[in-house]
Amino acid sequence: MKSYIVQLAATRLLPVTLILSLLVFYRGHNEPGGGFIGGLMAAAGFIFYAMAYDTAKAEKKLRVSPLMLIVAGLSFAFISTLPSLFAGNPFFTGEWISLNIPLLGKLKLGSPLLFDLGVYLAVWGVIITIIFNVMEE
């Protein structure tokens, strides 16, 4: 698999899959998609990269260790439960704010989105961890 073409493809595809995965993740609240599917897609790019080169290079490309992705994911999920407390609502209540951003229009941000981001990161980290470890064997 370690042909130049594949390596080139993997390198070029990596940002594409990442952007695509973010898109899928963000769309998820209204259309098919969401944290799990997004995270999977993000991981897919790196898996392909690791197949083209090797896992060490892929991990380097990732910059953070997969474990930290996992920790970040769990942390976001955990933090997303906190706004409800400050708002005086029961635990895990979704708290929303609306932002008017030029060009993009009305953007609705809420703790469920943050939670989904946590899912996205965690799934990303988990899949990379599993696949990389198995590949290294």
Next chain:
Amino acid sequence: MTGILIYLIILLITALLSPILIRKGGKTAPWLLSMVSAAGFAYLLGFAGFISKGNALNYTIEWLPELYLNFSLYLDGLSLFFALLVTGMGSLVLVFSGNYMKPYPMKHRFFFLLLLFEFAMLGLILSGNLFTMFIFWELTSVSSFLLVGFNHEKPEARNAALQALLITVAGGLAMMAGFIMLGQMAGTLEINQLLQSGDIIRNHPHYLPALLLVLAGAFTKSAQFPFHFWLPGAMQAPSPVSAYLHSATMVKAGVYLLMRLSPVMGGTPEWKYILTITGAITMILGGYFAYSQTDFKKVLAYTTISALGTLVLMLGIGTDISIKAAIIFLLVHALYKGALFMIAGLIDKSVGSRDLRKIGGLSKVMPTASLAAIISLISMAGLPPMIGFIGKELIYEAKFALPDIGNLLLVAGVTTNVIMVAISLALIFNLFLGPLKYPGEKPKRPAFALRIGPALLAGISLIFGLFPARVADFLLSPAIKSIRPSIDSLKLSLWHGFNEVLLISFITVAAGVVLFLLYRKVNPLLTHFNTKVLTFRLADTFNNGLNMFLYLTKRKTSFIQSGYQRFYLMAIFIMTSVLAWYQLIYTWPEIENISFSKPGFFEMMILLLIVSSTLIAVLVRSRLAAILSLGAVGYGIGLLFIIYGAIDVAITLMLAETLVLVLFMVVIYHLPKFANFSSKASRLRDAAIALLVGGFMTGLVLKAGQLNLNPKISDFYVENAIPLAHGSNIVNVILVDFRALDTLGEITVLVIAAIGVVALLKLKTKKGSAT
């Protein structure tokens, strides 16, 4: 009464501190411990005047009143009598042990256990609630276990301890059930209230089972036939333990319980027959085996069994005079048997043997001890002027007074007593008088601490025999009145004129002398007979039974816990099928109609794909094909989801399926090929089980639509996804908002699984480091 509670606590604390005291205190330590016990004796004796006026004391701390369980103490004539016995004997035994246990390196633990036992026994006696009594009862079993196994490096000691524990605890558990039933009958287990509820209990339909259960406890503890065999085994314990637990106190606990409960449960024909028959058998058997033993301690153990039988017999007869006889005989026996066991220990220690055939004429080397022994033996033989004589006379009188089975019992009683006389004489003339014999070095004169106990006890036997009336008024009458308040006060005297009782006593002694003269000839014969013909021993049977049981469980274990994974799964599937099929058939009539829609072409194709891939996966030999077929099944299901509008699920399923397939491929690359392991028969059997499970699952799915309790909660999600949760992908909104907690758990599972994969693949510990 709080004073008595405080004394109990002091006793417990003394027990806890005793190891330190023994280690640090040197020679005086046992004396100090003995003083604690003696102080208890003196303190309790102070109550005698008050109690003898017919008073009783009660003290209750609530513990678990819902189940009639309280911590209660109760002091009346009966418990005072026993409590004095326990503390009095305790102080003597402690002094005796001080010297006897000197060479043992673990003697500090011995004293702890002995005092713990004394605490437990005293608590048992003073309990004012049957459950309190049960708690102490078990504590005596446990401390007895630890004491019998004190020489724990000997396998026989461990075995004897185990046997004694299992039998007494088994009885104890039965007794507990009996107590629970008593509580449910009477609504209380407080002794002072139970004493008033005798009629309710005796007329209750559960009376007989409750009685049997309680008797199981009393009989095991008091070594009645057929549970008696643990007692000779318990002779593995150091001699002070035998003197204390296995003659004077613990084995009397069962008798005490019978006395305590005789106003509550006694007097019925059931009570009478069970007790007299068991008692009589135990009495005779004990006598016979005592006569045919050669080990001094074993002789004493069997005479103890015989005596316990006599006591149970007396309580079974249940007439006024038999109860009197029981109380007196109990005291008599405790006095002489305690002394004799200590002497047995003393002989063992200074001569190094207890074999009656090898030692003799000990009065030449140990005059005081021998004198004490002889006095005690005369008491055991029931000869005047000892208190034993009075006891025996009363027993005869009691048996005379019984009209129906009295004659039979009298014969049994006389036989037993003849044996007792013979044994006593044999021991007196062979062991203590006569020519000096010893197996090893010349025995030394035993220390003062060893002699004082037996001497005191023998002296008391003598004094009580000479002046019985005092004891009767002060101690025995109140005890008897607690058992049966209607009895007039007890009049005791050594001489009560010529009557048929005295005549029988003469016959007994004469026959006893004859049997004694035959002893040297008969004893070896009987020993021979016992080893050759009477090879049946309950203790061995018990052990064999235990071994058999262990063997069977081992066989059963290797059958049940076979180690074959698939049999475990098979059991689960079969059991599930049985239950599910039963319920399916049972609830089938409730089903009204099964709704269904018409399948379209695409669905049919997909179903066909799923079915055929499934069959391939099951039947194919190649691993790769099996895995790929599994993937096809997954994708097929994904397509179904798409058709039925579950797009997110479909994408997720297919992605996950793909990932699993990739992983599978990577892993499978390293593994060997399938070997064809199973036979055709087992494949058929497994297929049958598989169809059973699949069949009920189909049934369940068909049935699922039957009970439709609308509205479904999902209607709420559909309505509120946008207005309240700001999202139009309802499934996703459910995942991140409505049921976000599920998703939180879900990613936790993922994280844990990922870490698990890392740990599995990366962590390689040394073999055997898992500790």
Next chain:
Amino acid sequence: MEILLAIVIGLLYAAGVYLLLRRSIVKLILGIMFFSHATNLLIFVSGGLHKGQPQFANDGINAVSSNPTDPLPQALILTAIVIGFGITAFFLALMYRFYQVTGTEDLDDLKEGENK
């Protein structure tokens, strides 16, 4: 269709059980996966089948079609799939490690470990 699906579910369970009862560890895992596919399908079917568009809520109006497929079982299945994925991955790693250590994939070899 429900009847057909019920039979297919039963078949999937049967296949799962049959594979679970084999001696090969690979088949054991296949069996578990069949079990889990069958269960997912079962949840889906017992929630009620309705053909058609995926269900998305519209602004203002509550539902797309008058007879939509129940979204809740979908969410449940989704969660179950993800969980199942994690556990399967772990089980695969376990199988791999097991083979590495013992050199066999015959489950009957597990017997020794137990009756020591």
Next chain:
Amino acid sequence: MILPALPILIPLLTIILLLFSFQRREWQPWIGLTGALLQLALALFLAIQVKTQGILVLHTGNWEAPFGITLVVDAFSSIMLVLAGIIAVSVSIYSMDAIDRQRQSFFFYPMVQGLLMGVNGAFVTGDIFNLYVWFEVMLTASFVLITLGGEKKQLNGAIKYVSINLVSSLFFLAGIGLLYGKTGTLNMADLALKLSLADNNVLMNTSAVLFFVAFSIKAAVFPFFFWLPASYHTPPVAITALFAGLLTKVGIYSMIRFYTLFFVQDKLFWHPLFLWIGGFTMVIGVLTAASQYDIRKILSFHIISQIGYIIMGLGIFTVAGIAGAIFFMAHNIIAKTNTFLVAGLINRITGSYDLKKIGGLYKIRPWLSILFIIPAFGLAGIPPLSGFFGKLILISAGFDAGEYVISFIALAVGLFTLFSMVKIWNEAFWKPRPEGLSPFEGENEKLPVSMVIPVVFLGLITLTMGFAVKPILEIAMNAAGQLLDPKIYIQAVLGL
């Protein structure tokens, strides 16, 4: 309102911190212990709250029941949470020295916390699917723990453990699917309400079978228990102790919850079944234990046997019976964990769990003897330790309900339990060290304080439960009363 969610959030936060600092091995035990202590403190606080204010209910996400996931802490859950906290603290301390460095740095503590998160979640949730999720969290963590280190025997046991437990989970999941299909709800209180109003609710029985099987497998009930003795003796003993205390009990907890709250339609079928199964579980477990020689295997079989008592309490189905089951469960969690911890101490000294290879401990370690006797005799039901009262309460309840057969079985099983405990005592403590064996490796070493503290702590609880049985039984009675009157629960959750 966040209180009922904290039993889940505290372990989660602990996991995050542990993973974040996973390279600092020396921090791990302390972070883990802090998390455990917080959980215990929280559980005690919750128990007091429940006692004073009644059932605590939290509708997560502010979605009213039955629409969101509702967390409910009633008396029964609060008892279980306290027990889980006690075990968490004990095992966290014990493992500081009992678990080797390698395992500690390979995520031992995060996994313990993951397990606790699942266990706590299962205790507080009021939603059947959410319960499944927590079961999976707990199970996955237990999978990792049982394989941690990857030794051959561990992997051997783990394959059985994992596969059978997965089957159980999938039955559970299928049951949820069917139940949702029938009732259209997942909330336990809502289920109870809907089913109590439905007329043909006997139809529930079939899905109830699936739940019964699923929980029976988790609880290691006859004839579903085989995975337990096949695997429990393989991981390090601290892990076994954790499992012994908590895992099977979550199965039992769920069974009691389901069969008192909403599977109450067909008493004539279920209650005799429970009694039968309970009886068989007790007897088979205890008989199988008798012939074993590995201490951990003896104790493992006894876990099964003791589960039978709890099932028996459920089958009696009176307030006293259920209270007995709860009391017995509390006793068993403490004493059972403790016996395993003591087994670990024995192993520390002698280097073995095999009764044939050890001996003489009574002579060289008198204090250890006492530490062993307390939980061992507690399990055997010797008064005044906690086990005696557990049995007394159950057997009294059995007599009251007229269930004599099972009550006598329970009594007899107590005797065999004693036999096994005395066997360990005779062989490990009394018997001299077998001839031909060199002195034990740890014979003259001091036991680490961290391994002794939890044993003493749990032993004291066993003693206290005996002497303070009345208040504890009252708590159990209160919990049982709540369980047998589902209206209280339904009202608290649905606010009707």
